[in-house]
Amino acid sequence: MLLARTTGSRDLLLALPGAHRHQVEGTLIRTERLIRLLGDLGMTQNSSQVYLTRLAKAGLVSRRSSGRSPGVALTPAAERLLGVIEDRTREFGQPTAANGTFTMIWYSLPKSARAARSRLVQELRMQGFGSLQDSTWLAMRDRRTIAQTTLDELRLAADSSVLVGPQSEISNVALLLERGWDLRALRQAYEEFLQDYGDYATPSSISDRDAFVTRVQMLEEFKAFFSMDPESDDLDDIGELRRQATTLFWAAYNALAPGAEAHFAEVALSPDVTV
Numbered sequence: 001m002l003l004a005r006t007t008g009s010r011d012l013l014l015a016l017p018g019a020h021r022h023q024v025e026g027t028l029i030r031t032e033r034l035i036r037l038l039g040d041l042g043m044t045q046n047s048s049q050v051y052l053t054r055l056a057k058a059g060l061v062s063r064r065s066s067g068r069s070p071g072v073a074l075t076p077a078a079e080r081l082l083g084v085i086e087d088r089t090r091e092f093g094q095p096t097a098a099n100g101t102f103t104m105i106w107y108s109l110p111k112s113a114r115a116a117r118s119r120l121v122q123e124l125r126m127q128g129f130g131s132l133q134d135s136t137w138l139a140m141r142d143r144r145t146i147a148q149t150t151l152d153e154l155r156l157a158a159d160s161s162v163l164v165g166p167q168s169e170i171s172n173v174a175l176l177l178e179r180g181w182d183l184r185a186l187r188q189a190y191e192e193f194l195q196d197y198g199d200y201a202t203p204s205s206i207s208d209r210d211a212f213v214t215r216v217q218m219l220e221e222f223k224a225f226f227s228m229d230p231e232s233d234d235l236d237d238i239g240e241l242r243r244q245a246t247t248l249f250w251a252a253y254n255a256l257a258p259g260a261e262a263h264f265a266e267v268a269l270s271p272d273v274t275v
Helices: 012-019 031-040 045-057 076-091 111-126 144-153 173-180 183-200 208-228 236-269
Strands: 061-066 069-074 101-107 130-133 136-139 160-166
Touching: 031 045, 031 069, 031 208, 031 236, 045 061, 069 076, 076 208, 101 111, 101 144, 111 144, 111 208, 130 173, 136 173, 144 160, 183 208, 183 236, 208 236
Parallel strands: none
Antiparallel strands: 061 069, 101 136, 101 160, 130 136
């Protein structure tokens, strides 16, 4: 299942219901309530309407009536997508993620496959691959299953090749890491994440609305590490930052959950909500 279905630096569709998946599954939410939640996250009413239209065209939400009011529900495709995002989030940073194995993808695509190529690049980045050069991507662990699934879903398998093998003493891992990933930017991003969210692991006093906003934003920023971090065992300092960030994320994510879910329920699900 592909992760990268939509475009934009802040994909709120994957962050907002991703943070409240058990609350939105199979639920029809009135459009004006969803727009209020998006407003809490900094989107104007007009941009929210445009955004929802784009998601509907992408097949990720369906628009139906809720009584006399229009409503929005996630489609089965979006539900499956959120499941994969959730799996990737839980997998990221775990000790088994990096195991001394390379996965390399090489492809030669016709010009007519430009759209599929763009989606492939987005997907590979989300799955932790780095670009060594045009059409050549590397993951620092065994990602053969997700690589083949992605190529099959995009119908690019016939024009691509997946190679999997162990690292060796002549692999020159340092050169590969330098070529495929921006390690300086990664270090800075981890340090900023730890600084920005360090106080939320044990929040002393925070409103339900602020808990909701912080939790969604934190999830979105944490997801950015999926494409930035090669998860290599050969980078001790980054490995320690990853460990700290992952530990902080789950502590803060769980600590903010009661307030965030209360705000979501009050705005989106309560029959007496005023919007």
